[in-house]
Amino acid sequence: MEKSEKYRANAETAVYGSKEMASPAPTDKIPQSKTTPEIAYQMVKDETYPQTQPPLNLATFVTTYMDEYATRLMNEAINVNFIDETEYPHIAVMSGRCINILANLWHSSEKNASKCGALGIGSSEACMLGGVAAWLRWRARRRKEGKPFDKPNLVTSSGLQVVWEKFCQLWQIELRQVPLSKEHKTLDAKQAVAMCDENTICIVPIVGVTWTGLNDDVAALDKELDAYNRRTGYEISMHVDAASGGFILPFLNPDLKWDFRLKWVYSISTSGHKFGLVYPGLGWVVWRDKKYLPEEMSFSVNYLGSNITQVGLNFSRPAAQVLGQYYNFIRLGFEGYKEVHTNSMEIACHCHERIGKMKCFENYSDEVVNPLFVWHMDTEYDKTARWTLFDLQATLQQSGWMVPAYTLPKDIDNIIVMRIVVRQGMSRDMADMLLKDIENAVAEFDKLQYPTQSRIAYEKKIRQKGRVFTH
Ligand SMILES: *Cc1c(COP(=O)(O)O)cnc(C)c1O
Helix, strand or coil, X not given: CCHHHHCCCCCCCCHHHCCHHHCCCCCCCCCCCCCCHHHHHHHHHHHHCCCCCHHHECCCCCCCCCCHHHHHHHHHCCCCECCCCCCCHHHHHHHHHHHHXXXXXXXXXXXXXXXXXXXXXXXXXXXXXXXXHHHHHHHHHHHHCCCCCCCCEEEXXXXXXXXXXXXXXXXXXXXXXXXXXXXXXXXXXXXXXXXXXXXXXXXXXXECCCCCCCECCHHHHHHHHHHHHHHHCCCCEEEEECCCHHHCHHHHCCCCCCCCCCCCEEEEEEECCCCCCCCCCCEEEEECCHHHCCHHHCEEECCCCCCEEECCCCCCCECHXXXXXXXXXXXXXXXXXXXXXXXXXXXXXXXXXXXXXXXCEEECCCCCCCCEEEEEECHHHHHHCCCCHHHHHHHHHHCCCECXXXXXXXXXXXXXXXXXXXXXXXXXXXXXXHHHHHHHHHHHHCCCCCCCHHHHHHHHHHHHHCCCCCC
């Protein structure tokens, strides 16, 4: 018998008595021999232990808590592929209902909205579909007018999520960014319209800006755009990137107009897996009217048992998320979503207030419009501080929290901020524990005799670039 044969695990082998547990994990080559499921499970599981626990991950917007029934429903559908519509026709029906429900929440007047939307693996796919539709509409118009269509551009703010860089790079569309500044903490409508021309495929305002949690003023943009389109005869529309806001505003700020109530909003995308309260990955995109979803974006295949027509970048995708979304709509209803988000908002406001009162900190914005906010060091305190928010991030990590520190987008990139996203699963008690950990960490930093490495790097940067934030 070969030596390796002799050591092969069998059903009786104790998991931690196996040779696998005493050997390095495979990193390059598939192991030659097999092992028991218990050992394989334990090896994979062990790798995950040193990571942040998902509920303590305050960096993510993505759902980390669903109730037991939702979890059961999703686990039971783990082997279902969404694309197999012939075999699982009710999944497609449920997806259509979810699109209808969202279209209604966003005040679409389309009767059969299920045909004017699509699901994606997240907002990224949903944004790309919205962007492609805008590009194709623009191209069709240009073609009809006999004008060139080789130089498309898209206008958004520098507070964009990376998906818009990806979209523009992958489809070779010029990305025009309205800079954010101390004065314009969200997209400035006038500047955005000033960046438009005959080659602009659309403007992308964001509700729930990833960097700051603020909302672009879509109504102001609509007004500027309406005047501009009227003056020029162009038909520049908006795609609203409502990854977070799409599931917050209908419940917490129903009177704010940012959706299909505005004339030039032709499409909206959101993340079902953010404040839609579904585990990753699920995104949605809805068009104002079927005519704004170009025909060329629907593809049909005939080899799945019948003719399946789909709008999407991916082909196969999990069906479980659709069940989770539809379950949430039934389980929570309007009131339930409102209650969950109201709690998140209250806890976010509580943290915002407490952070704002600490002498070393200052909130980036006085208002909290989505359940997340960012703050930076107080300007006076910053002049003599021997640490930065990156040090605070590292210290909090030692107690299991992930509270990210980062620099803001270009032009305001020498501001270091820290962000908390409050999601379902973050209780007031947890928030108070976090605040205590922050206070304890700051008390220790205040005793520092010498600057930290991160502080030294920061000082060097502001010597070169100046301290932008001096209000
Ligand atoms: C999160 C986010 C995205 C990307 O969404 P995914 O669901 O992670 O693909 C796009 N835009 C904004 C504003 C976001 O916050």
